[in-house]
Amino acid sequence: MKIVLSVIELSEMLAVSTDSIYMMVRENQIPHVRVRRRILFHKETIEDWLKGTSSLN
Template structure:
């Protein structure tokens, strides 16, 4: 399992476009790390964020 994901990897994992990922980053809707010009996502943080998001909207899933 990867420790961090790139925008491309996360978009493939979640099944959404890279543009959507960039929009979520701009709007501070998804936890991320900026390292110089790269945007990275810590895998454990994303897993936790997904669990918490699905707990907030359980009837949608």
């Protein structure tokens, strides 16, 4: 089971465009981490964020 998601995987999971994901990252609206040039999303954190329980809201 994957524990991190890429921008493309997250956009498919949320049914939004990758441009929307990049905009949310730029505006710090979604919890993410940067590893060099990659933007990654911890699956469990995103699930909590979707439920409204993330501390990054």
